[in-house]
Amino acid sequence: MGILSGKKALIVGVASKHSIAYGIAEAFAREGAELAFTYQNEKLQSRVEKFAEQWGSKITIPCDVASDEEIENVFTELGKHWDNIDIIIHAVGFAPGHELDGNYVDVTTRDGFRIAHDISSYSFVALAKGARKMMHEGSSLLTLSYLGAEKVLQNYNVMGLAKASLEANVRYMAASLGKEGIRVNGISAGPIKTLAASGIKSFRRMLAENAKRAPLRRNVTTEEVGNAAAFMCSNLASGITGEILYVDGGFNITGMGELED
Ligand code: NAD
Ligand code: 0WE
Numbered sequence: 166m167g168i169l170s171g172k173k174a175l176i177v178g179v180a181s182k183h184s185i186a187y188g189i190a191e192a193f194a195r196e197g198a199e200l201a202f203t204y205q206n207e208k209l210q211s212r213v214e215k216f217a218e219q220w221g222s223k224i225t226i227p228c229d230v231a232s233d234e235e236i237e238n239v240f241t242e243l244g245k246h247w248d249n250i251d252i253i254i255h256a257v258g259f260a261p262g263h264e265l266d267g268n269y270v271d272v273t274t275r276d277g278f279r280i281a282h283d284i285s286s287y288s289f290v291a292l293a294k295g296a297r298k299m300m301h302e303g304s305s306l307l308t309l310s311y312l313g314a315e316k317v318l319q320n321y322n323v324m325g326l327a328k329a330s331l332e333a334n335v336r337y338m339a340a341s342l343g344k345e346g347i348r349v350n351g352i353s354a355g356p357i358k359t360l361a362a363s364g365i366k367s368f369r370r371m372l373a374e375n376a377k378r379a380p381l382r383r384n385v386t387t388e389e390v391g392n393a394a395a396f397m398c399s400n401l402a403s404g405i406t407g408e409i410l411y412v413d414g415g416f417n418i419t420g421m422g423e424l425e426d
Pocket of ligand 1: 230257353358
């Protein structure tokens with residue numbers, strides 16, 4: 166029996182086979198979870214429907230997380246299938262492309278800042294608000310962060326601030342929902358070539374540098390993030406809340422890469 170058997174999980178953030186949310190869905194399905202999905206827009210609808218089917222799920226609901234109405238609708242629709250929710254995966258992040266290329270002070274704008282924080286951080290608590298009545302003792306929420314929340318990484322720019330906000334959000338949400346037995350955690354994943362990364366200049370070079378410096382000497386996969394997510398959302402992690410778990414091959418512990426011979 167899988168570690169998530171009997172659990173019902175809503176997964177927000179599948180866009181392609183390369184998505185971290187896809188790796189999480191795969192691990193969750195293997196571990197026995199029942200799945201439901203949202204998709205950002207009609208462009209992604211048929212793709213997400215096909216993925217859902219492959220994991221035995223018939224529940225796919227549109228949701229642009231910028232819209233309170235769409236978030237409310239997710240739980241109205243989900244309520245027609247499920248009485249409650251055990252798990253919500255938030256794997257969504259966005260800043261306007263021009264904010265992620267160039268000198269931070271030069272390229273950051275008020276609008277870019279607002280959008281990055283709205284889509285990448287506020288949306289996590291917005292989903293929790295929407296799901297509130299369907300969550301119960303033992304439910305858990307999980308989001309995806311990146312080291313750019315804590316350290317300066319070239320070009321990550323305003324997304325670093327949004328991830329810092331997201332990680333604080335994890336702690337405040339954990340404190341807020343803890344008395345109801347609801348856990349809230351994050352995974353800080355190492356860089357992975359997903360759609361969200363494909364628009365980034367010199368991402369390949371970054372991946373290579375990252376692999377070289379990481380203690381495991383390689384990059385992580387969406388399967389590895391999925392497995393860690395399955396643990397974090399299972400009863401095996403019943404004592405863990407408000408935590409950010411690194412799935413980055415150890416990159417975050419290093420101070421400097423090893424010297425070349
Ligand atoms: P991805 O492009 O596959 O997924 C990003 C998802 O965000 C997509 O499904 C997209 O539809 C969704 N999204 C964006 N704006 C949205 C909106 N307004 N409403 C609803 N959905 C919206 O990329 P990914 O790398 O799998 O990203 C998932 C999460 O993982 C993000 O939070 C990202 O910051 C985080 N992360 C990624 C990496 C990496 O290197 N790829 C590393 C650490 C953390
Ligand atoms: O969180 C992310 C991706 C975030 C992201 C990516 C894009 C590209 C396309 C947010 N918004 C957009 N908007 C777009 O228009 N990661 C952790 C992956 C990532 O993105 C970087 C990185 C890494 C790693 C951007 C610059 C530097 C490093």
